[in-house]
Amino acid sequence: MGLKTWPIFFLRSVPSLICWTNTTLITNNNYSANMTDTPSTAFLETGSWKWDADQIIAYIEKECLSPSIKRVGNDGKQDLRAVHAQIILPSLRGGDPFVTNDRQLVYVWVRTKHKVQGKDLRVPITDFFTALGWIISMVQSPVAPNINIERILAFYVKWCSTIGDEYFLGHRQPNTASIAWLTLVEGQDSSALYTPHHDIFSVSSSLPGGNPYKLQAAKMRHECLMTLLAPRVLPKAPRHGQMQTDGTRTWVDWGHCAETLAVLCIYLDVPPERRMKGLAVYTGTIAQASSFQSDLVRKAKKAACDNCKVLMQVAQIAYEDRCSAIQHEEDMNKKKREQDAKDKEKKAKERREMEERRAKEKIQELKERRAKEREEKEKQRLADEQNRQARQRQEAADRDAKQRRDDEKHRKSNRR
Numbered sequence: 001m002g003l004k005t006w007p008i009f010f011l012r013s014v015p016s017l018i019c020w021t022n023t024t025l026i027t028n029n030n031y032s033a034n035m036t037d038t039p040s041t042a043f044l045e046t047g048s049w050k051w052d053a054d055q056i057i058a059y060i061e062k063e064c065l066s067p068s069i070k071r072v073g074n075d076g077k078q079d080l081r082a083v084h085a086q087i088i089l090p091s092l093r094g095g096d097p098f099v100t101n102d103r104q105l106v107y108v109w110v111r112t113k114h115k116v117q118g119k120d121l122r123v124p125i126t127d128f129f130t131a132l133g134w135i136i137s138m139v140q141s142p143v144a145p146n147i148n149i150e151r152i153l154a155f156y157v158k159w160c161s162t163i164g165d166e167y168f169l170g171h172r173q174p175n176t177a178s179i180a181w182l183t184l185v186e187g188q189d190s191s192a193l194y195t196p197h198h199d200i201f202s203v204s205s206s207l208p209g210g211n212p213y214k215l216q217a218a219k220m221r222h223e224c225l226m227t228l229l230a231p232r233v234l235p236k237a238p239r240h241g242q243m244q245t246d247g248t249r250t251w252v253d254w255g256h257c258a259e260t261l262a263v264l265c266i267y268l269d270v271p272p273e274r275r276m277k278g279l280a281v282y283t284g285t286i287a288q289a290s291s292f293q294s295d296l297v298r299k300a301k302k303a304a305c306d307n308c309k310v311l312m313q314v315a316q317i318a319y320e321d322r323c324s325a326i327q328h329e330e331d332m333n334k335k336k337r338e339q340d341a342k343d344k345e346k347k348a349k350e351r352r353e354m355e356e357r358r359a360k361e362k363i364q365e366l367k368e369r370r371a372k373e374r375e376e377k378e379k380q381r382l383a384d385e386q387n388r389q390a391r392q393r394q395e396a397a398d399r400d401a402k403q404r405r406d407d408e409k410h411r412k413s414n415r416r
């Protein structure tokens with residue numbers, strides 16, 4: 001049984017043109033899938049953000065004990081049961097995200113959904129948080145393309161925190177979580193359960209700090225990396241002994257990073273031109289948020305560290321860190337905002353200057369009009385004066401003429 005049945009599932013999962021609309025997961029209404037292959041709709045629904053620990057544990061139990069075989073395969077079903085029984089339940093009972101037996105860390109090797117060079121790829125599940133990420137990835141991936149991948153990461157972080165606050169009091173929680181995804185295209189990963197053009201994804205977290213079993217878990221993950229990458233060899237981890245800006249050194253070795261498992265779980269035997277995308281976040285603010293906001297993840301983004309960058313190189317993964325893309329978008333938006341503000345200021349200045357110019361022109365016009373009026377008045381005054389003088393002259397002339405006439409009359413009458 002097991003692997004040999006996969007191609008049959010592959011054939012059965014050929015899309016049957018049934019629209020998958022009864023879920024908030026789907027943004028693309030043309031998405032078609034076999035209904036029996038539909039993942040649980042509870043995950044990512046807005047209300048699930050506020051689920052209490054019991055509701056999340058019930059979800060985990062349902063998905064681990066009765067998953068869709070078409071989605072996870074028989075191997076996946078076995079692995080889900082093992083993780084539930086050996087990691088989820090004992091960690092909750094023990095109140096510690098790590099499970100131990102006789103001071104030795106308990107871990108479970110699980111198969112990812114894909115094969116590399118025809119072989120199963122196995123990764124170690126070493127703690128509750130890693131287990132939750134792997135379970136979500138098993139039962140929810142793949143998703144329709146263009147889905148809100150950031151939302152998946154945020155819900156995973158929120159659920160880790162809800163469980164941690166309730167069950168792992170006194171234990172630190174992972175400070176970083178990460179999601180990796182890629183879109184399958186024709187011809188890629190024929191051994192997978194799914195048809196092309198789906199986005200396959202995986203979420204995982206960093207190992208929770210301050211726990212004595214963290215180093216054992218990191219060692220397991222490191223060994224897993226070495227085995228899977230062989231014959232390629234991982235160099236010394238760049239962050240092991242790396243000097244920081246504050247003068248202290250970090251001692252982060254292989255296996256600690258959130259990306260470690262997220263990347264491996266969708267690591268496929270496909271040509272290197274494929275592009276895996278990934279995004280890591282600081283968990284703090286997302287965990288405290290009372291509801292999901294789309295900018296929550298963007299604000300918590302975290303660039304891949306030097307260890308992760310070298311891991312991608314050695315694994316020959318063309319990895320697109322969404323953090324830089326988001327940062328680039330933010331820088332462009334900031335630039336645009338600054339330019340807009342500058343343009344606005346420039347326009348306001350121009351308007352101000354124009355208004356000042358107009359006001360000055362008006363004053364000038366007024367001055368000119370007044371001067372003209374004064375000139376006109378002066379002209380009028382002069383004209384009036386001239387008229388008055390002319391009139392006076394005329395009156396004097398008239399008086400003289402009359403006098404002369406009177407004198408003449410007088411002389412004549414005297415002569416008679």
Ligand SMILES: [Zn+2]
Pocket residue numbers: 257258259304305306307308309
């Ligand atoms: Zn890293």
